[in-house]
Amino acid sequence: MSTLDLIYALLKGLEVTLVLTVLSMILGFVLAFVAGLGRLSKYKIVRTISAIYVEVIRGTSLLVQLFWIYFALPILGIRLPAMAAGILALGLNSGAYGSEIVRSSILSVPEGQNEAGIALNMTRFQRMWRIIMPQAFVMMLPGFGNLQIELLKGTALVSLITLADLTYQANVLNASTLETTKIFGILLIMYYLIAWPMTKGIRWLENRLTVGRY
Amino acid sequence: MKPMFSYKKVSKSYDELEVLKEVDLDIEQGEKVALIGPSGSGKTTFARLLMTLEEPTSGVIEVDGEPLWHEKKNGTLVKASEKHLRSMRGNIGMVFQHFHLFKHMTVLQNVMEAPVTVLGFSKDKAMELSKSMLDKVGLADKLEEYPANLSGGQKQRVAIARALVMKPKIMIFDEPTSALDPELVGEVLEVIKEIAKEGDMAMLLITHEMDFARDIADRVVFFDEGKIVEQGSPEKIFNQPETPRLQAFLDRFNSR
Amino acid sequence: MWDWNFTISILPEILSALKITVLATVTSFFFALILGLILTMLSRVRIKSIAMITRKFIDFVRNTPLLVQLYFIFYVFPQYGVALEPFTAGVIGLGMHYSTYLSEVYRGGIEAIPEGQWEAAKALNFDRANTWTKIILPQAIPPIIPVLGNYLIVMFKETPLLSAITLVEILQTAKTIGANSFRYLEAFTIVGVLFLLLSYPSSRLIRSLELRLNKNR
Incomplete structure (x- = not known):
């Protein structure tokens, strides 16, 4: 097969990789905020539940989680299609790491900002959403940028639960053509090319939000 | 006449350290009270209790006869709920030593924020009010700047406008010029003086x-050391201090 | 649902595979420590092209999946006559991937050293090797030890990926048990719990080390 044919064959997996990345990114983003704010809640029960979620996910391994959700969960009566299992595992994982970014960014907003909000008689909710969060969000961006790259890299694991992403296609091709060096070389470059605009995009957003202000 | 603000045997401790020891003080409507004393004497804590930034360990603070940190439930005083605190805080405003401007908002947005979100004013009304307030502190030409691009003196004047626009009954100034370069102190003091002249807002002014x-x-x-040692008119305090501790404090200041 | 007898019966097999997991972790970590330092040095050399290529290499490795890198090493090398054992390929892949992360950590540690230290070394006429080994590294390394420790845990949690290149570590063992008995629940849960039991206390330990270190400064 020519190099171009190999690229075409590999690209069949691109859609799965991208869909997986975007959907689990969204899930991870939501979970990151829910759990990150949960860990700062004034209710102990909310703090405990968030902490358990974060520590269990961070204490185990993405591939183990993926296998557990895909292979073990059906025994408990929950059978997920490979795509859903992939999104769930990647989203849960990304959310747990993201929650630490959310939490630490919120904590790094100086207490004086909160006090100024109190002095202006703002409610807890108003202080969080109008004052603390917009400032914390800017600080979260670099961390989230790195997290998205880790997430993209993590999507390669779904090939191990038979989901036909880029890496899966490479394995199929490798078995049928034996052009191993080329196939995996091209595959690596493809991932690099997907990661590239993600890094740039986050940096662009960061610049836009900080210019002239800090 | 009943005082507007009243501290009754108010104490505050952090673990072992007692920073305020059963302090009593009344402030009348429109009265301008200056708090002086060495650092660590409890002045700032005293003011922060009124702003509800910190909770007294014991004692009662009353605003217009109503307890600030407590509310009456079935005839007994219990710890105030957030709702009660919110209903009381509207009477009180504060200007901080380190300004604490909202860094992600322009000057105008900083001042407009609370009238819109807290008082529920329309954007137009809040903007009009805020602009006139910023005009008063001499910053009408800086509306669209972000705090990072202002001098310390300008920042503090924005902070004053931001607190003033809420029309509190008392304004706390916590060392408003201590974080400023010496050449910028004058412009801020000038603004505070103007406000003081205007009338019926009380002031609690911590200053050096x-x-x-x-x-x-x-x-x-x-x-000094968590207690009010001496108080009186400025003439009396500065010209005829009675206690040796106040004398020593003033001597140290004059010799600088 | 959950079968305790079955759980107990498969536990010894999984635990014995833990040896491979730990061995792979430790070996890869040491490889990453050394390669990471080399990468840091190379990215700082005065010959611009070498520094540039090193930085591109770091960037590339960091931004592509470890799993694909493992495949590359495991499947490509034999094509050129170098057949690698799964363990060796795994250690090279895992170690290389994280060496790029560690090189960033080293860089941070080195950049935290005040300019004056370099100048003092120069003023005392230290040569380059001595400046690095006697002045810079002894100051740069201790503060980053907790961060390095965290990466040890991260790498430990990444070892299940080596099952994809047929290394029989704990996940692979669990998968085989699951496939033979059609009971995946117990086997995979044991693996998850093992990871949690080993990594959570370790990260707590590192956290307290970090706090102590920061207090002393």
Whole structure:
């Protein structure tokens, strides 16, 4: 097969990789905020539940989680299609790491900002959403940028639960053509090319939000 | 006449350290009270209790006869709920030593924020009010700047406008010029003086600027080691201090 | 649902595979420590092209999946006559991937050293090797030890990926048990719990080390 044919064959997996990345990114983003704010809640029960979620996910391994959700969960009566299992595992994982970014960014907003909000008689909710969060969000961006790259890299694991992403296609091709060096070389470059605009995009957003202000 | 603000045997401790020891103080409507004293004497804590930034360990603070940190439930005083605190805080405003401007908002947005979100004013009304307030502190030409691009003196004047626009009954100034370069102190003091002249808003002013305290205060209160040691008119406090501790404190200031 | 007898019966097999997991972790970590330092040095050399290529290499490795890198090493090398054992390929892949992360950590540690230290070394006429080994590294390394420790845990949690290149570590063992008995629940849960039991206390330990270190400064 020519190099171009190999690229075409590999690209069949691109859609799965991208869909997986975007959907689990969204899930991870939501979970990151829910759990990150949960860990700062004034209710102990909310703090405990968030902490358990974060520590269990961070204490185990993405591939183990993926296998557990895909292979073990059906025994408990929950059978997920490979795509859903992939999104769930990647989203849960990304959310747990993201929650630490959310939490630490919120904590790094100086207490004086909160006090100024109190002095202006703002409610807890108003202080969080109008004052603390917009400032914390800017600080979260670099961390989230790195997290998205880790997430993209993590999507390669779904090939191990038979989901036909880029890496899966490479394995199929490798078995049928034996052009191993080329196939995996091209595959690596493809991932690099997907990661590239993600890094740039986050940096662009960061610049836009900080210019002239800090 | 009943005082507007009243501290009754108010104490505050952090673990072992007692920073305020059963302090009593009344402030009348529109009265300008200056708090002086060495650092660590409890002045700032005293003011922060009124702003509800910190909770007293014991004692009661009353605003217009109503307890600030407590509310009556079935005839007994219990710890105030957030709702009660919110209903009381509207009476009180504060200007911080380190300004605490909202860094992600422009000057105008900083001032407009609370009228819109807290008082529920329309954007137009809030903007009009905020602009006139910023005009008053001499910053009408800086509306669209972000705090990072302002000098310390300008920042503090924005902070004053931001607090003023909420029309509190008392304004706390916590060392408003201590974080400023010396050449910027004057512009901020000038603004505070203007506001003081206007009338019926009370002021609680923590300061190390003795001349300034003498100028605007109706009463000067000297704090030391968590207690009010001496208080009276500026003339009395600065010209005829009675206690040796106040004398020593003033001597140290004059010799600088 | 959950079968305790079955759980107990498969536990010894999984635990014995833990040896491979730990061995792979430790070996890869040491490889990453050394390669990471080399990468840091190379990215700082005065010959611009070498520094540039090193930085591109770091960037590339960091931004592509470890799993694909493992495949590359495991499947490509034999094509050129170098057949690698799964363990060796795994250690090279895992170690190389994280060496790029560690090189960033080293860089941070080195950049935290005040300019004056370099100048002092120069003023005392230290040569380059001595400046690095006697002045810079002894100051740069201790503060980053907790961060390095965290990466040890991260790498430990990444070892299940080596099952994809047929290394029989704990996940692979669990998968085989699951496939033979059609009971995946117990086997995979044991693996998850093992990871949690080993990594959570370790990260707590590192956290307290970090706090102590920061207090002393």
